[in-house]
Every structure is written in structure tokens, then in C-alpha cells.
Amino acid sequence: MTVSDVISAHFDALTRAEKQLATSLLDNYPVSGLGSITTVAENAGVSTPTVARMVQKLGFRGFPDFQARLHHELEATLSSPISKHDRWAARAPGTHILNRFADAIMTNLRQTLSQVETADFDSASALLADRQRSIYIIGGRITKALADYLFTHLQVIRPNVTQIAANPSSWPHYVLNMKAGDVLVIFDIRRYEQEMETLGRVARERGVEIVLFTDQWASPVAKVAAKVFRVHIEAPSAWDSSVVTLFIVEALIEAVQSSGWEETSGRMKTLEGLFEASRLFRKPRPEVPGKP
Structure with missing residues (x-):
């Protein structure tokens, strides 16, 4: 699940201030969550403790963990074919490409x-x-x-x-x-x-x-x-x-x-x-x- 999926799945259980923050994050996702915790809070019109509480409620260890996931998603969406190939090649198992490709497609x-x-x-x-x-x-x-x-x-x-x-x-x-x-x-x-x-x-x-x-x-x-x-x-x-x-x-x-x-x-x-x-x-x- 992406971070936006996690936010959407937990949205109904959030407090009013947390829902305001969640809406702000989703409006310009994922860029809206990449600033400092203070900037994210100010853009949403909530306090920094609200940001800290909500990301933990979503299952993250803290705001740095939350942002790391966002950075990972952003990197994935911007990957060029070369960087994508290198990432796969680094962890490719020793099985034949037909088997590896079939496994990936079935998982997808x-x-x-x-x-x-x-x-x-x-x-x-x-x-x-x-x-x-x-x-x-x-x-x-x-x-x-x-x-x-x-x-x-x-x-x-x-x-x-x-x-x-x-x-x-x-x-x-x-x-x-x-x-x-x-x-x-x-x-x-x-x-x-x-x-x-x-x-x-x-x-x-x-x-x-x-x-x-x-x-x-x-x-x-x-x-x-x-x-x-x-x-x-x-x-x-x-x-x-x-x-x-x-x-x-x-x-x-x-x-x-x-x-x-x-x-x-x-x-x-x-x-x-x-x-x-x-x-x-x-x-x-x-x-x-x-x-x-």
C-alpha cells in the first residue's frame, strides 16, 4: 500500500484536526508531505504534535519514517529505465528470467x-x-x-x-x-x-x-x-x-x-x-x- 492508501484507509478513524491534515497531504500528494514537520503542520493549519500523532496512528514509527516512505514512492515514480534495471539486477535471484518474470506478473x-x-x-x-x-x-x-x-x-x-x-x-x-x-x-x-x-x-x-x-x-x-x-x-x-x-x-x-x-x-x-x-x-x- 502507498502512503495515500494508508491515509485513506484510516481516514474515518482520525480526529477532526487529523482529517484536516490528511486532506492537506492528499491534495498535493506526495509533495505536500516532503517539507519539515513544521511546514507540513503550517500548510495544513494544524499543530506539529497533531502531525506527529497522526503519522504514528497510521502505523509509522515517526515523522522521519513517514517521510522516508514518501521519498521512496517519489523515487519510484521518477525512475528511468536505467535506474529501474539496476535496482532489479542488484537483487535478481539466480533463476531463469522466464520464472522471475512469471512470478512478478502473477504477484502484480x-x-x-x-x-x-x-x-x-x-x-x-x-x-x-x-x-x-x-x-x-x-x-x-x-x-x-x-x-x-x-x-x-x-x-x-x-x-x-x-x-x-x-x-x-x-x-x-x-x-x-x-x-x-x-x-x-x-x-x-x-x-x-x-x-x-x-x-x-x-x-x-x-x-x-x-x-x-x-x-x-x-x-x-x-x-x-x-x-x-x-x-x-x-x-x-x-x-x-x-x-x-x-x-x-x-x-x-x-x-x-x-x-x-x-x-x-x-x-x-x-x-x-x-x-x-x-x-x-x-x-x-x-x-x-x-x-x-
Whole structure:
């Protein structure tokens, strides 16, 4: 669990002053907790003893321990592929990479599923299935492949699905067409992209519902998102793993497809006819007796 997870889990049990402090910490997380204990207290409008009591109530040995966790999280979100590789290599066991990778992915899947509420999943799929809403999808430098995968399937399943070009200068043109109630799906993992935060904020101001795919530390877009999938992405590699994110994406595709199968099947039949007309797919030639 991240520090924000711990704060959220204990929030109801906090005193009024502690809740005020917790809200202050979450508003600009994790930066809001990286100053001195006096600065943190002043920014929240509480006393320094309140800060000391709350971090212990959250399970930390004291304020230095609390800040160490925050620094560790911040370092993890800013890790470059080189530093990430070196960290894994330093503690890599002597087993084959296939086994190590499989173990990491299975751990990611278990941890992610333990934090995904079925009600939140169903709510996100309902947003994507609602034909009254237009869907917009965007990914980052690495996650644009996931965005493209989701777009390819959703545009078959339902109408009014648009993929936003991964170009900082182009998104305003797409926002121009967004209406209140439309859905914007954003993929944003660590080394979060400034473009995504700006796009999410502007879209939300227009009444757009945001579905976010991010990592366990959570992109800044989470502050304005209606639904957030926090996926564990660590792997024994210089790169983060997209396996579990793709798992959630494919599960959503099936949920949306099943919810409106009658319409979707009709669209698929029409599409197959178009494929046939364009001769997109190769078909085996029928065998002729006596000919090779």
C-alpha cells in the first residue's frame, strides 16, 4: 500500500484536526508531505504534535519514517529505465528470467485484483457501454499501444469512439468536440506526462467523465478521474510491465461487448462484409481434384 492508501484507509478513524491534515497531504500528494514537520503542520493549519500523532496512528514509527516512505514512492515514480534495471539486477535471484518474470506478473495480478472493486469495474464498463456518450481514448509514449488496442475493439463494438493523437498540440481540437457526460480514457503510468494532467483537468472542467489506467502510485490525473484502475506494473526489467493493464482492458472490452451484444453483433456482421469486399484477409483456395 502507498502512503495515500494508508491515509485513506484510516481516514474515518482520525480526529477532526487529523482529517484536516490528511486532506492537506492528499491534495498535493506526495509533495505536500516532503517539507519539515513544521511546514507540513503550517500548510495544513494544524499543530506539529497533531502531525506527529497522526503519522504514528497510521502505523509509522515517526515523522522521519513517514517521510522516508514518501521519498521512496517519489523515487519510484521518477525512475528511468536505467535506474529501474539496476535496482532489479542488484537483487535478481539466480533463476531463469522466464520464472522471475512469471512470478512478478502473477504477484502484480494478485495485488491489482485485491484492490479492484467489482462495483467500480462495472461502473466503468457501464460508462463505456453507454451509447449516449462519445468515447475518447489517449495513451502516452509507451501506453499508446494499449490505447490503440482498446480503441480498435471499442470502435467495432459501438459507435462514436475516437482515439486522440499522442501529440501535445493536437488534443485541444478533440476537447473542442467533447460534451458533458462524454468519457475520456487516459493511460498514464510513472514518469507521468504533463500533457495527460492538463488534458484531464480541462476535460473534467467540461463535464467529461474520466477513466484512468495508471500504476500503484497513481498519476496526478487520478484527482479528476471518475474511475481509476491502479495496476501494479513492476517487473524484472528496465521497462514496466503492461500485462496486468492489458488484462483489465480486455475484461472491460468483454463487459462492454456483452452489455450490448445485439447491436454489436450487427456491427460485426456489417464489418465482416466490408472486409470481404476489400479482400483484407487471405482465404485458402478450394482444392481442385487432380491439381496440385
